[in-house]
Amino acid sequence: MNHIKKEGYTLKITDVKTHVLRCKIREPFGFSQGWYDTRAAMIFEIFTDQGIRGWGECWGPPEVASAIVNTVFKPLLIDEDPFDVDKIWEKLYNHTKAFGQKGMTVVAISGVDIALWDIMGKTLSLPIHKLLGGSFRNMVQAYATGLYFKKVKNPIAVLAEEAQEYVQQGFHAIKMKIGLSPEEDLERVRTVRKAIGDDVLLMVDANHAYNVHTAIKLGRELEEQKIFWFEEPVSPEDVRGYAEVTRSLNIPIAGGEAEFTRFGFRELLIHRSVDIIQPDLCITGGISEGKKIAILANTFGIPCIPHAWGTGIALAAALHFIASIPDCPSSANPIPPLLEMDQTSNPLRELLIKNKIKQKDGFVRVPTNPGLGVEVDEEVIKKYSV
Numbered sequence: 001m002n003h004i005k006k007e008g009y010t011l012k013i014t015d016v017k018t019h020v021l022r023c024k025i026r027e028p029f030g031f032s033q034g035w036y037d038t039r040a041a042m043i044f045e046i047f048t049d050q051g052i053r054g055w056g057e058c059w060g061p062p063e064v065a066s067a068i069v070n071t072v073f074k075p076l077l078i079d080e081d082p083f084d085v086d087k088i089w090e091k092l093y094n095h096t097k098a099f100g101q102k103g104m105t106v107v108a109i110s111g112v113d114i115a116l117w118d119i120m121g122k123t124l125s126l127p128i129h130k131l132l133g134g135s136f137r138n139m140v141q142a143y144a145t146g147l148y149f150k151k152v153k154n155p156i157a158v159l160a161e162e163a164q165e166y167v168q169q170g171f172h173a174i175k176m177k178i179g180l181s182p183e184e185d186l187e188r189v190r191t192v193r194k195a196i197g198d199d200v201l202l203m204v205d206a207n208h209a210y211n212v213h214t215a216i217k218l219g220r221e222l223e224e225q226k227i228f229w230f231e232e233p234v235s236p237e238d239v240r241g242y243a244e245v246t247r248s249l250n251i252p253i254a255g256g257e258a259e260f261t262r263f264g265f266r267e268l269l270i271h272r273s274v275d276i277i278q279p280d281l282c283i284t285g286g287i288s289e290g291k292k293i294a295i296l297a298n299t300f301g302i303p304c305i306p307h308a309w310g311t312g313i314a315l316a317a318a319l320h321f322i323a324s325i326p327d328c329p330s331s332a333n334p335i336p337p338l339l340e341m342d343q344t345s346n347p348l349r350e351l352l353i354k355n356k357i358k359q360k361d362g363f364v365r366v367p368t369n370p371g372l373g374v375e376v377d378e379e380v381i382k383k384y385s386v
């Protein structure tokens with residue numbers, strides 16, 4: 001905080017660097033929209049005149065986000081004060097609003113914004129959740145995201161084994177992929193439920209594979225399987241279709257990982273399209289926008305349980321954010337604000353952060369180090385940079 005004590009206050013952004021990371025994975029895996037055989041990440045570094053540096057991450061094709069930041073946003077960021085985070089957000093959004101209210105421009109803003117919060121925390125020697133109004137919890141319950149589609153001889157047996165592994169690792173909540181066909185989905189879900197027993201929370205994610213009719217038909221069959229939430233049953237643009245599914249089923253409907261900014265979430269909330277909203281900080285506009293979306297959802301009585309994907313930078317951002325979200329509604333036995341922990345093969349997630357975020361008995365400790373609290377391994381950046 002030396003610069004604050006000196007002749008007046010000064011902190012300025014001097015440079016922005018983007019890192020496009022990519023690697024092949026050992027075992028390809030599928031979901032309702034395709035197959036992964038590589039993993040990629042878009043990592044940001046923002047530098048200041050006081051030597052404090054922030055890390056950020058965003059989603060989607062990293063080369064596209066990198067191009068937007070380097071050609072459009074960088075000149076708008078130089079000489080700005082990272083503490084003017086709302087002002088900067090509006091500046092970047094308004095500059096690109098005519099062609100970028102949704103999609104990769106907002107994704108690129110997300111990564112910049114996360115890096116600014118990291119700088120603010122490091123400058124004040126405070127963890128980000130302190131700057132967000134404080135932490136409602138020191139420990140956050142985690143859930144394992146896995147159980148994707150695999151090209152193996154006996155996929156059903158492999159699925160049961162994988163689900164049991166997560167329980168053995170300590171998880172009390174698991175999310176699995178559906179969206180192959182209603183018949184195959186039902187077989188998969190019944191298999192997993194049988195393998196993990198009735199006490200483990202089980203969520204299903206169709207990644208918007210279905211129309212309203214099929215989603216409702218499948219959902220009625222799934223009601224017997226004690227499903228904690230049914231994620232992205234229908235296409236993200238179908239705000240009214242979502243509402244129909246939500247009204248028709250006795251399973252909470254979750255969605256929003258493919259939605260952008262408070263303006264996008266406003267529509268989901270007005271139409272009461274979902275029971276749980278799932279903004280992804282690396283997509284929807286960063287920590288600044290995530291906080292506004294969570295507050296907006298709270299005014300509608302809808303819990304916010306963010307989607308999280310990517311490296312430890314994205315995971316740390318989600319963790320601080322979750323820590324700062326009040327229970328909705330406040331209760332002796334509230335809906336747990338879960339942290340999504342991707343369990344699929346991703347060397348970037350495994351290696352990029354030296355002080356890796358780990359679950360124990362299904363819970364993760366909220367970081368107390370300044371900023372995001374992550375130590376980035378720059379050798380890993382070098383190794384996987386494209």
Ligand SMILES: [Mg+2]
Nearest residue numbers: 205231232257
């Ligand atoms: Mg999902």
